[in-house]
Amino acid sequence: MRRAVSRAAAGALALAVAAGVASSARGAPATLEQADSTFAAGRYDAARAAYREVLAEDPYAVRALYRLAVLASWDNQLDSALVLIRQARALDPYDL
Numbered sequence: 293m294r295r296a297v298s299r300a301a302a303g304a305l306a307l308a309v310a311a312g313v314a315s316s317a318r319g320a321p322a323t324l325e326q327a328d329s330t331f332a333a334g335r336y337d338a339a340r341a342a343y344r345e346v347l348a349e350d351p352y353a354v355r356a357l358y359r360l361a362v363l364a365s366w367d368n369q370l371d372s373a374l375v376l377i378r379q380a381r382a383l384d385p386y387d388l
Contacts, residue, residue: 327339343359344356357379358376
């Protein structure tokens with residue numbers, strides 16, 4: 293299980309980095325506020341991309357990690373969701 297989680301973590305990080313590289317070629321990266329408003333508007337694919345851009349700029353953005361975990365769980369990508377939650381909890385264990 294630990295090895296599978298490690299592979300999932302590497303995959304999640306690679307996706308976040310790839311999204312950041314792609315976004316820098318398009319223009320300015322999304323802000324956390326833009327990602328949140330996109331999420332609130334129900335545009336989940338766009339929100340996912342925006343949160344990945346945020347993480348590419350700031351790998352310590354706990355809210356972006358949590359929101360990506362929620363989106364991954366909604367897509368039934370539970371291993372990835374758990375990895376993202378663990379990363380967020382490691383960064384801010386007191387965030388409830």
